[in-house]
Amino acid sequence: MSKRKVKDAALPVGECITQVCIKQLLTFEGAQWVLQSKICLFRHLLELLKRTAVHGESNSVLIVGPRGAGKTMLLKCVLRDLLEETEAQKNLLQVHLNGLLQTDDRIALKEITRQLHLENVVGDKVFGSFAENLAFLLEALKKGDRSSSRPVLFVLDEFDLFAHHKNQTLLYNLFDVSQSAQAPIAVVGITCRLDVLELLEKRVKSRFSHRQIHLLSSLTSTQYLERVQTQLSLPDHFPDGQFAQDWNDSIKTLCRDKSVGEILQRHFNSSKDFRSLHMLLVRVTQNMVPHPKPTIKPIDVQEASRVCFADATANMLRGLSILELCLIIAMKHLNDVYEGEPFNLQMVHNEFKKFLQRKSNSMYNFERPVIMKAFEHLQELELIRPVDGSSAKTQREYRLMRLMLDHSQIVEALQKYPQCPTEVKQWGMSAFG
The missing domain is CATH 3.40.50.300 (P-loop containing nucleotide triphosphate hydrolases)
Incomplete structure (x- = not known):
């Protein structure tokens, strides 16, 4: 096949594969599935x-x-x-x-x-x-x-x-x-x-x-893997028969890859919903390099899986200000010390001041109204929430709150926070405040 033919064939492949994914998905979930199984x-x-x-x-x-x-x-x-x-x-x-x-x-x-x-x-x-x-x-x-x-x-x-x-x-x-x-x-x-x-x-x-x-899902992991291969394969009537054959052979090789099998098994264990599988495969086809010869590599599946399993809350933490991130870390240490008991703004402020006294760095000195505003913003983002409705009658500094994040989410956010100050990262990673 000439370079020109490969280039022309490569251009619509991403769209074609996406359409094939949708068609195969509808075929499997549609009349064939109903008539055979239900x-x-x-x-x-x-x-x-x-x-x-x-x-x-x-x-x-x-x-x-x-x-x-x-x-x-x-x-x-x-x-x-x-x-x-x-x-x-x-x-x-x-x-x-x-x-x-x-x-x-x-x-x-x-x-x-x-x-x-x-x-x-x-x-x-x-x-x-x-x-x-x-x-x-x-x-x-x-x-x-x-x-x-x-x-x-x-x-x-x-x-x-x-x-x-x-x-x-x-x-x-x-x-x-x-x-x-x-x-x-x-x-x-x-x-x-x-x-x-x-x-x-x-x-x-x-x-x-x-x-x-x-209705109960009787799908097995083997059938799940077969469905992935079927959805990513090109049909027999594809315009370029040789390209379709090479592509389908590469998909079979991909599905036999150990790392890909582990990723698909993880998705299968997480959800047997074909919508989530379809979302994964669409991301896979978007990640592949279309030139000079389009192929899907294990790294494309890994990247698509990483995006699908991304923790939205952890990603939200990466958009917080340094002050808000410090308040989250202070809450994390309070949770560790008091074993998950509720806290209030005054307790968080005291924990934050301990950190400032150790570092004696003026860049982290914030006025109390600013800290209170940052605390309220965390509540608006639902990263913290009041313990009960009666807290509305309590003075704002003493309303009991709970942190809606776990330890791993905070650690992940610290590792990915853009240009996070070293002392803040060390404080967040330490076992004690």
């Missing part, structure tokens, strides 16, 4: 939603399992098959809510109205309760003859977070409608909490059908 659950959920979409029967169900087990993909595959039915495609409406986004019932109701395209119908109307508003929305969905309402599928992702809404009004009304057959709706909750039913109020629980679909 066929019974797939059929059960499909039949359940078909009763609502085609026959107008209301239902409710929870899909429960750890992250990465395929809960969302199972639902996506079911909906894909369901919408192949002409009647379902024509009539079924979908509302997708997420507990991380719709943090209260008012926001959730506004999102329901938007997704059902009923903003103009609601207009400036004022409703006495959430139930009246929801009933009005469902009434507005009735067909032209006003005899029957269009079926609606409500998908509640992060279902457990909706249980923290005031009085669980949204859940109560959705389950109440599904039970009383006011309108054909199906409520599908997706959650990682195995104890999610214990979070529901008695009146909400009594209106839930108690159908649960449990």
Whole structure:
């Protein structure tokens, strides 16, 4: 192959590999995975939603399992098959809510109205309760003859977070409608909490059908490694066949590398979630050198893994001022001396003054208001937090606090802190203040 051909082929390889990663990921997590591993659950959920979409029967169900087990993909595959039915495609409406986004019932109701395209119908109307508003929305969905309402599928992702809404009004009304057959709706909750039913109020629980679909990840470390190799391999129909063969051979060699195997095993032990694996592989492809001949080396995997496992809190410490870092070190020594007991600003200030007296360096002499401001900034960053709510009544210097960092995070931050003064680093690394 000429240099020009290699150069032309090298240019789109990074993008191509990323696309292959996504395609292989979707293929594995999609229909193939569902049909082979979860066929019974797939059929059960499909039949359940078909009763609502085609026959107008209301239902409710929870899909429960750890992250990465395929809960969302199972639902996506079911909906894909369901919408192949002409009647379902024509009539079924979908509302997708997420507990991380719709943090209260008012926001959730506004999102329901938007997704059902009923903003103009609601207009400036004022409703006495959430139930009246929801009933009005469902009434507005009735067909032209006003005899029957269009079926609606409500998908509640992060279902457990909706249980923290005031009085669980949204859940109560959705389950109440599904039970009383006011309108054909199906409520599908997706959650990682195995104890999610214990979070529901008695009146909400009594209106839930108690159908649960449990998904568990049966993936082995060998299958995980095979999936990495499959995702990074180029397809047979790649334009340059010789390049694809050389690339795939290099990927097999990479996956047999001992250091790469240890990294992938660590990721597997940390999380079997394919989203985290996908994030790792995308970073790997970004790190590789595209010229003259693109290849992925073990060092690229190590660097990508380092970024993925980076401690966000330790990185935050690297952005603190020297004063704030000194206060953190003083708290660390107080934790060591008093075995994790709470401390206050006065105790931290006294510990800091001991350090200043030993060093007798004027560059670390700060006025008390400046120290107090730095202490409050650490609280805003949530690196320290009050022991309890009653501390608000206590004078600021004497409010009890806890350090939200462990010893290793502080040591790591000191080692990576840009141009950290030697005496501060020695103070932080020492066993005693």
